[in-house]
Amino acid sequence: MNFGRRPGHASLPAPTVSAPPNDPFAERIATELQALGIAPGYGEQRQLALQPEASELVTARVLKDGRELKLAPATAHAWQALTTAAAAENITLLLISGFRSVAYQRSILDRKLAEGQTLEQILQVNAAPGFSEHHTGRAVDIGTPGCPPLTEAFEATLAFAWLARRAADFGFRLSFPRGNPHGVIYEPWHWRHHGRAGAL
Ligand SMILES: [Zn+2]
Numbered sequence: 527m528n529f530g531r532r533p534g535h536a537s538l539p540a541p542t543v544s545a546p547p548n549d550p551f552a553e554r555i556a557t558e559l560q561a562l563g564i565a566p567g568y569g570e571q572r573q574l575a576l577q578p579e580a581s582e583l584v585t586a587r588v589l590k591d592g593r594e595l596k597l598a599p600a601t602a603h604a605w606q607a608l609t610t611a612a613a614a615e616n617i618t619l620l621l622i623s624g625f626r627s628v629a630y631q632r633s634i635l636d637r638k639l640a641e642g643q644t645l646e647q648i649l650q651v652n653a654a655p656g657f658s659e660h661h662t663g664r665a666v667d668i669g670t671p672g673c674p675p676l677t678e679a680f681e682a683t684l685a686f687a688w689l690a691r692r693a694a695d696f697g698f699r700l701s702f703p704r705g706n707p708h709g710v711i712y713e714p715w716h717w718r719h720h721g722r723a724g725a726l
Pocket residue numbers: 623660665666667715716717
């Protein structure tokens with residue numbers, strides 16, 4: 527996975543990113559960043575790569591309110607295998623969030639800005655539009671019964687202990703461990719499917 531350039535010296539000036547020619551997605555995201563007042567060097571500074579939107583999605587879970595959580599087909603398949611293996615050991619893994627579009631990510635930032643949060647605060651918790659792994663349909667936010675969703679408390683659950691032991695066997699890796707170089711808070715619930723040779 528490409529996390530972009532690793533900083534050799536903290537004092538190096540942040541390189542700016544301009545959209546490469548003939549890359550409509552990068553151009554679109556550059557426009558989004560500008561509209562939000564986010565510096566064009568955001569991705570480079572945070573070592574976050576652009577995350578193109580999934581072109582193909584399947585429904586992985588239907589919530590009680592009818593909302594469908596979608597994943598890329600290979601990730602949905604791996605997620606099914608992961609949850610089945612966990613269930614065999616009496617561990618319940620719940621899909622809390624899957625695919626999110628760039629437009630949806632933008633709406634999250636717009637709402638938080640309207641609520642008075644600063645960009646700095648928001649970007650510790652939410653990636654800028656275009657940089658969320660959820661755009662790819664290959665990232666899952668995982669919950670388990672009895673644990674408030676999307677909280678660090680997930681780290682103390684049996685589900686997390688199981689994931690730490692077994693998730694890699696199904697091609698899933700924790701994206702934002704403690705002290706990650708992306709300026710993103712610790713997210714024990716957020717795992718990305720990277721696949722592997724001969725993956726399920
Ligand atoms: Zn997530």
